[in-house]
Amino acid sequence: xxxxxxxxxxxxxxxxxxxxxxxxxxxxxxxxxxxxxxxxxxxxxxxxxxxxxxxxxxxxxxxxxxxxxxxxxxxxxxxxxxxxxxxxxxxxxxxxxxxxxxx
Amino acid sequence: xxxxxxxxxxxxxxxxxxxxxxxxxxxxxxxxxxxxxxxxxxxxxxxxxxxxxxxxxxxxxxxxxxxxxxxxxxxxxxxxxxxxxxxxxxxxxxxxxxxxxxxxxxxxxxxxxxxxxxxxxxxxxxxxxxxxxxxxxxxxxxxxxxxxxxxxxxxxxxxxxxxxxxxxxxxxxxxxxxxxxxxxxxxxxxxxxxx
Numbered sequence: 001x002x003x004x005x006x007x008x009x010x011x012x013x014x015x016x017x018x019x020x021x022x023x024x025x026x027x028x029x030x031x032x033x034x035x036x037x038x039x040x041x042x043x044x045x046x047x048x049x050x051x052x053x054x055x056x057x058x059x060x061x062x063x064x065x066x067x068x069x070x071x072x073x074x075x076x077x078x079x080x081x082x083x084x085x086x087x088x089x090x091x092x093x094x095x096x097x098x099x100x101x102x103x
Numbered sequence: 104x105x106x107x108x109x110x111x112x113x114x115x116x117x118x119x120x121x122x123x124x125x126x127x128x129x130x131x132x133x134x135x136x137x138x139x140x141x142x143x144x145x146x147x148x149x150x151x152x153x154x155x156x157x158x159x160x161x162x163x164x165x166x167x168x169x170x171x172x173x174x175x176x177x178x179x180x181x182x183x184x185x186x187x188x189x190x191x192x193x194x195x196x197x198x199x200x201x202x203x204x205x206x207x208x209x210x211x212x213x214x215x216x217x218x219x220x221x222x223x224x225x226x227x228x229x230x231x232x233x234x235x236x237x238x239x240x241x242x243x244x245x246x247x248x249x250x251x252x253x254x255x256x257x258x259x260x261x262x263x264x265x266x267x268x269x270x271x272x273x274x275x276x277x278x279x280x281x282x283x284x285x286x287x288x289x290x291x292x293x294x295x296x297x298x
Contacts, residue, residue: 004281010249012284016230017147017250020139026157027135030164034127 048099052092059088107179114180122172130171134164137181140251141188147246148192150235159195163188178260182253186261189243233283240268241276248273 004012059065068081114136120129141163145156166187174183234242240262247258248269255273259266 004284006277009277009280012230013234013245013249013280014252016234017246018143021142021146023135023138026138026142026160027131030134030138030161031127031131033161034130034165034168 045096045099048095052095055092056088111179111181115176118171118174118176118180121168122174130168133167133180137184138164140181141184144185144188144246144251145192147250148189148243155195159191160188162191166191178257182257182260185247185251185253186263189261190263229284230280233280236283237276237279238272240264240272241279244269244272245276245280 060069064084068084071078071081114133117129117133117136120126121133138160142156142160145159145163146153149156149159163184167184170187174180234245237245243262244258247253247261248255253261255266255269259269262269
């Protein structure tokens with residue numbers, strides 16, 4: 001049996017491909033389920049950023065936070081306070097990241 | 104300028120209008136222009152499971168609408184769309200263990216389908232059955248490079264794999280197809296023995 005040439009095989013493959021599917025209402029169905037585009041796309045990341053900043057500002061007068069700052073200023077640097085800061089920073093970044101991913 | 108370039112320019116204008124003016128009408132034209140090929144792509148990947156292919160195609164266009172602002176025009180809009188569709192297919196494939204189901208179906212009708220189809224080439228089953236014997240990557244590479252007529256570079260983008268791997272999958276896929284189409288029963292028996 002002679003071997004199939006490359007163009008013959010390509011032709012066979014193309015012929016076996018059904019090609020474009022007729023619309024039959026598909027486009028309307030897609031347009032019906034499209035989410036509304038936000039008119040102000042900066043709103044969600046902006047709100048997340050502002051919320052993060054407010055949360056940090058609100059923490060400043062809190063006794064544990066004041067204690068951490070005072071310890072740091074005095075040169076005391078323990079892992080628990082570093083952990084708390086990393087955790088807070090992580091949560092803030094997570095919030096911002098989520099907001100950006102939503103966009 | 105060839106037809107593909109002209110079509111790509113029309114797409115680029117429509118994308119710009121859809122992004123800049125949040126113009127849903129422009130996006131609707133894009134969906135209408137490309138739904139046929141995206142659905143055909145997914146039907147081929149899913150082995151003609153039309154209902155699931157349409158669900159994934161819908162998901163593809165919803166994702167495209169949400170991410171339209173990220174389309175930078177570095178590739179053609181169709182390539183970008185095929186990439187989203189392929190990624191939707193892969194997600195579905197991983198979540199449902201689709202390959203397992205596909206293989207168990209093939210166990211029953213492999214050699215019979217190949218033999219029957221070769222007896223009647225008009226049915227077009229021979230090449231489809233032979234295609235299903237290829238690895239997933241080989242099937243996908245042949246779909247994009249031959250059936251959807253993308254360049255190797257575009258297929259690499261859609262499949263998210265290096266250009267060299269795409270070329271290898273195409274070459275190996277074609278070599279295996281030739282074997283299967285010319286001696287299907289022996290090949291099937293041999294692969295069964297190897298399994």
